[in-house]
Amino acid sequence: xxxxxxxxxxxxxxxxxxxxxxxxxxxxxxxxxxxxxxxxxxxxxxxxxxxxxxxxxxxxxxxxxxxxxxxxxxxxxxxxxxxxxxxxxxxxxxxxxxxxxxxxxxxxxxxxxxxxxxxxxxxxxxxxxxxxxxxxxxxxxxxxxxxxxxxxxxxxxxxxxxxxxxxxxxxxxxxxxxxxxxxxxxxxxxxxxxxxxxxxxxxxxxxxxxxxxxxxxxxxxxxxxxxxxxxxxxxxxxxxxxxxxxxxxxxxxxxxxxxxxxxxxxxxxxxxxxxxxxxxxxxxxxxxxxxxxxxxxxxxx
Amino acid sequence: xxxxxxxxxxxxxxxxxxxxxxxxxxxxxxxxxxxxxxxxxxxxxxxxxxxxxxxxxxxxxxxxxxxxxxxxxxxxxxxxxxxxxxxxxxxxxxxxxxxxxxxxxxxxxxxxxxxxxxxxxxxxxxxxxxxxxxxxxxxxxxxxxxxxxxxxxxxxxxxxxxxxxxxxxxxxxxxxxx
Numbered sequence: 001x002x003x004x005x006x007x008x009x010x011x012x013x014x015x016x017x018x019x020x021x022x023x024x025x026x027x028x029x030x031x032x033x034x035x036x037x038x039x040x041x042x043x044x045x046x047x048x049x050x051x052x053x054x055x056x057x058x059x060x061x062x063x064x065x066x067x068x069x070x071x072x073x074x075x076x077x078x079x080x081x082x083x084x085x086x087x088x089x090x091x092x093x094x095x096x097x098x099x100x101x102x103x104x105x106x107x108x109x110x111x112x113x114x115x116x117x118x119x120x121x122x123x124x125x126x127x128x129x130x131x132x133x134x135x136x137x138x139x140x141x142x143x144x145x146x147x148x149x150x151x152x153x154x155x156x157x158x159x160x161x162x163x164x165x166x167x168x169x170x171x172x173x174x175x176x177x178x179x180x181x182x183x184x185x186x187x188x189x190x191x192x193x194x195x196x197x198x199x200x201x202x203x204x205x206x207x208x209x210x211x212x213x214x215x216x217x218x219x220x221x222x223x224x225x226x227x228x229x230x231x232x233x234x235x236x237x238x239x240x241x242x243x244x245x246x247x248x249x250x251x252x253x254x255x256x257x258x259x260x261x262x263x264x265x266x267x268x269x270x271x272x273x274x275x276x277x278x279x280x281x282x283x284x285x286x287x288x289x290x291x292x293x294x295x296x297x298x299x300x301x
Numbered sequence: 302x303x304x305x306x307x308x309x310x311x312x313x314x315x316x317x318x319x320x321x322x323x324x325x326x327x328x329x330x331x332x333x334x335x336x337x338x339x340x341x342x343x344x345x346x347x348x349x350x351x352x353x354x355x356x357x358x359x360x361x362x363x364x365x366x367x368x369x370x371x372x373x374x375x376x377x378x379x380x381x382x383x384x385x386x387x388x389x390x391x392x393x394x395x396x397x398x399x400x401x402x403x404x405x406x407x408x409x410x411x412x413x414x415x416x417x418x419x420x421x422x423x424x425x426x427x428x429x430x431x432x433x434x435x436x437x438x439x440x441x442x443x444x445x446x447x448x449x450x451x452x453x454x455x456x457x458x459x460x461x462x463x464x465x466x467x468x469x470x471x472x473x474x475x476x477x478x479x
Binding site: 001002003004005006007008009010031034035038039041042050051053055079083101102103104105107108188189190191296 | 319322323325341342343344345364365366367369372375378379380381384385386388389432435436439446450451453454455
């Protein structure tokens with residue numbers, strides 16, 4: 001399957017890419033990892049006249065740490081994040097990176113591309129919204145930085161101007177005593193999840209000091225389940241399967257979900273999934289907040 | 302190229318003509334051999350390998366980025382060549398199934414797929430062997446779960462996968478001994 005013919009422009013710097021996009025206007029699209037865009041081009045759902053390729057710009061793929069945050073270059077591939085020892089210090093990020101699609105897609109797809117595409121079923125936005133995440137952008141008017149929650153406004157919609165790019169994703173390192181987990185259910189590896197849950201908890205002893213819970217694939221954007229968070233805050237969590245507090249948070253998450261029925265399941269089925277995934281993610285987050293190492297939590301059937 | 306402009310700051314001045322952005326000159330090293338070709342920008346890597354380089358061991362299965370039959374290595378990492386443009390591989394090293402054999406001797410991964418009956422119709426096999434290649438270059442002793450995860454992007458509709466797992470375990474064992 002061939003996409004429609006397009007003009008190919010290889011940017012050599014971020015400034016050049018921005019200038020190219022400004023000049024080419026709305027007939028241009030940005031090619032990052034291409035794992036969503038190229039299938040869309042092949043199906044001719046998207047028919048841009050120009051593609052601006054970011055893959056040859058140096059220094060856009062990196063994972064760096066400073067005293068307060070991890071910094072990911074926009075073109076950092078999911079697979080690089082999965083293999084990075086630094087990322088393992090924030091387990092919810094490692095869970096997410098290691099569970100996206102399959103090995104081949106993770107070798108190409110990028111964290112910046114995932115956020116800029118803002119697919120409601122995308123993994124990164126949901127995992128990152130439970131952390132203090134800032135999206136750094138560069139456009140014609142210069143650089144700006146936004147909290148992730150203000151960056152994605154709707155399905156497939158961000159605040160990016162047509163000639164603006166994501167350059168870096170910055171994630172604040174959670175406090176000690178904080179633990180997180182990202183659990184998604186997929187019918188097979190290469191497909192989007194049917195539903196996903198991201199949880200980040202801060203415990204003092206067994207008491208939950210703070211909680212962030214987000215739901216993916218069950219709304220136009222990742223949904224913060226604020227009632228579910230409230231159900232945990234200030235409560236003692238024993239973390240076992242019969243914990244009533246966890247069950248009530250999962251029920252609150254069910255109410256927060258707003259799924260559409262599609263080939264991945266009915267709305268009712270997806271709400272059931274949300275309950276199970278939130279419970280599981282909370283239980284893993286509790287164990288990690290206590291300092292336990294828990295690996296391989298991402299699910300696909 | 303960026304050029305300074307008094308009213309607009311920097312503006313982008315294309316160094317290439319419209320014809321040059323539709324058809325692009327690229328150089329790719331495939332299985333150690335350099336290939337320079339002029340390709341349409343929209344040409345997929347898998348078509349470049351099969352049609353421009355005459356290397357038909359890389360297969361097109363679903364053509365939708367699902368099945369992994371088109372998997373090749375780009376600079377050592379498995380990618381789906383139906384979901385990349387050939388222009389994106391410019392300057393890189395690609396390994397296809399034809400590049401696994403050395404001096405007339407099968408690669409241990411190829412040998413193990415044969416010895417353990419890790420294939421039936423064989424259509425998915427080149428892709429599976431290249432995914433296996435990335436796995437074993439990163440992890441010389443993978444457990445079953447790691448094997449499952451490594452080939453989760455490769456669909457086989459004949460074998461039921463059990464003999465593929467056995468083939469990969471056998472390849473890993475033989476490569477550790479070598």
